Amino acid sequence: MIENTDFAEINLELPPPEEESARQYYFIEKCRRWVKKESEELGRPLMACTVTFGCQMNSRDSEKLLGILKQIGYEETDDEHADFVLYNTCTVRENANKRVYGRLGYLNTLKKKNPHMMIALCGCMMQEAEVVEKIRKSYRFVDIVFGTHNIFKLAELLYRRFEERRMVVDVWKGAERIVEDLPVERKYPFKSGVNIMFGCNNFCSYCIVPYVRGRERSRRPEDIIGEIRRLVADGVVEVMLLGQNVNSYGKNLDEPVTFAQLLEQVSQIPGLERIRFMTSHPRDLSDDLIRVMASSPKICRHLHLPVQSGSSRILKEMNRHYTKEQYLELVDKIRKAIPDISLTTDIIVGFPGETEEDFLETMDVVEKVRYDSAFTFIYSKRTGTPAAGMENQVPEDVVKDRFDRLLRRVQEISAEVCGRDVHTVQEVLAEEPDSHLEGYLTGRMDNNTIVHFPGDISLIGKIADVYLEESRGFYYMGRLARTN
Ligand code: 5AD
Ligand code: SF4
Numbered sequence: 453m454i455e456n457t458d459f460a461e462i463n464l465e466l467p468p469p470e471e472e473s474a475r476q477y478y479f480i481e482k483c484r485r486w487v488k489k490e491s492e493e494l495g496r497p498l499m500a501c502t503v504t505f506g507c508q509m510n511s512r513d514s515e516k517l518l519g520i521l522k523q524i525g526y527e528e529t530d531d532e533h534a535d536f537v538l539y540n541t542c543t544v545r546e547n548a549n550k551r552v553y554g555r556l557g558y559l560n561t562l563k564k565k566n567p568h569m570m571i572a573l574c575g576c577m578m579q580e581a582e583v584v585e586k587i588r589k590s591y592r593f594v595d596i597v598f599g600t601h602n603i604f605k606l607a608e609l610l611y612r613r614f615e616e617r618r619m620v621v622d623v624w625k626g627a628e629r630i631v632e633d634l635p636v637e638r639k640y641p642f643k644s645g646v647n648i649m650f651g652c653n654n655f656c657s658y659c660i661v662p663y664v665r666g667r668e669r670s671r672r673p674e675d676i677i678g679e680i681r682r683l684v685a686d687g688v689v690e691v692m693l694l695g696q697n698v699n700s701y702g703k704n705l706d707e708p709v710t711f712a713q714l715l716e717q718v719s720q721i722p723g724l725e726r727i728r729f730m731t732s733h734p735r736d737l738s739d740d741l742i743r744v745m746a747s748s749p750k751i752c753r754h755l756h757l758p759v760q761s762g763s764s765r766i767l768k769e770m771n772r773h774y775t776k777e778q779y780l781e782l783v784d785k786i787r788k789a790i791p792d793i794s795l796t797t798d799i800i801v802g803f804p805g806e807t808e809e810d811f812l813e814t815m816d817v818v819e820k821v822r823y824d825s826a827f828t829f830i831y832s833k834r835t836g837t838p839a840a841g842m843e844n845q846v847p848e849d850v851v852k853d854r855f856d857r858l859l860r861r862v863q864e865i866s867a868e869v870c871g872r873d874v875h876t877v878q879e880v881l882a883e884e885p886d887s888h889l890e891g892y893l894t895g896r897m898d899n900n901t902i903v904h905f906p907g908d909i910s911l912i913g914k915i916a917d918v919y920l921e922e923s924r925g926f927y928y929m930g931r932l933a934r935t936n
Pocket of ligand 2: 652653654655656659661662697733
């Protein structure tokens with residue numbers, strides 16, 4: 453989905469331009485010639501595979517990375533037997549890091565068989581100095597390492613790798629720059645993530661994100677609106693506005709704008725049918741936001757509102773800035789204003805010092821709120837965060853037992869709650885052919901619940917009225933009522 457860049461106009465005899473996006477198109481063109489030559493010699497196209505770990509932010513970054521790779525001339529594949537393999541990593545929990553190291557061992561065996569293969573690593577894990585050190589020392593077959601602040605530079609780094617013929621490492625700390633207008637290859641033609649801000653200033657005591665993604669930086673509203681307008685012109689009907697904490701959007705702009713104001717502007721874009729956003733910190737969810745959500749039919753009836761723990765004492769230790777009571781009051785207020793809202797959450801079990809009583813407070817929040825779904829995590833100690841130095845780390849078997857109890861209850865409630873719309877007609881955005889049932893499509897309701905229904909693939913990307921015949925716990929089976 454590239455915007456009219458005329459590559460013929462790029463003069464490669466000149467030094468690279470100063471302006472960042474022009475500079476990157478210059479390097480894209482340089483790499484393009486290299487890839488073309490290589491592929492002519494091999495008598496086949498060069499293939500690129502990107503593997504994404506972690507959150508929606510990473511998925512969006514991967515679309516940008518793939519956009520650059522496709523411009524360079526690589527063809528996309530999801531097979532790691534490729535000429536260029538890129539891992540976009542996550543480091544929120546220790547397990548994510550372990551998985552990457554494990555898979556790198558496997559990539560090394562593939563690389564021994566294919567001398568043309570290049571391996572690139574980027575994302576949050578690369579923002580950690582110890583990780584980069586380990587890769588330099590023990591994973592010397594890796595070709596390019598870069599972080600979260602300079603993904604727009606992929607072509608330049610790749611070109612350096614072609615020229616220098618040794619590992620290129622380029623990781624920035626705390627970069628402020630936001631580079632607009634580079635190519636993007638969307639996974640779905642009809643829906644897209646849109647970054648509205650980067651980084652996080654909250655410093656929850658267990659979380660590594662502020663250290664790896666840096667301080668909060670908001671994009672200017674006119675850049676966001678411009679991007680969404682172009683996406684809509686290109687067939688997008690649903691956007692997901694992305695930020696670690698969208699509620700603090702715009703506070704640091706030269707002309708401050710609130711998230712509620714941004715949402716109002718986005719909801720006026722003609723042709724855009726659905727707006728989602730993620731994630732909202734309960735600490736600063738404003739009344740204005742609730743009002744805008746309640747009044748705009750385009751904004752999906754779904755809020756992801758991570759509670760993390762139900763114990764006010766633990767919440768304080770987590771540096772979350774709200775108590776159990778304040779959280780429950782907020783939920784009440786939201787439900788009064790938007791009765792059909794679907795609520796989801798994140799919960800951490802086994803934070804240092806968590807007692808059985810603390811855990812029961814979390815179970816109590818789960819009982820009271822009755823979430824549509826909850827992502828449950830076992831606390832993972834992240835070096836460099838304040839919680840990593842706390843005493844009273846909870847023994848593994850105790851955590852595991854609590855985790856199992858929580859998960860069971862969350863799933864039971866979820867199955868009851870998710871079925872509440874059975875025997876009604878709901879708007880469903882048809883997303884893809886059903887992977888199990890021939891002739892069926894899979895789509896999503898406005899509140900994010902999945903629906904399977906018989907339908908033709910021509911409906912993909914369109915919103916259809918679907919009668920929900922049967923609830924199967926976390927999803928519905930339905931049939932077309934009519935197409936809008
Ligand atoms: N351990 C476990 N879960 C974590 N999360 C963030 N940091 C940690 C950690 N150290 C969870 C939080 C957050 C979600 C994205 O990941 O619940 O909301
Ligand atoms: Fe991490 Fe807290 Fe920021 Fe979320 S709000 S990214 S949990 S520090």
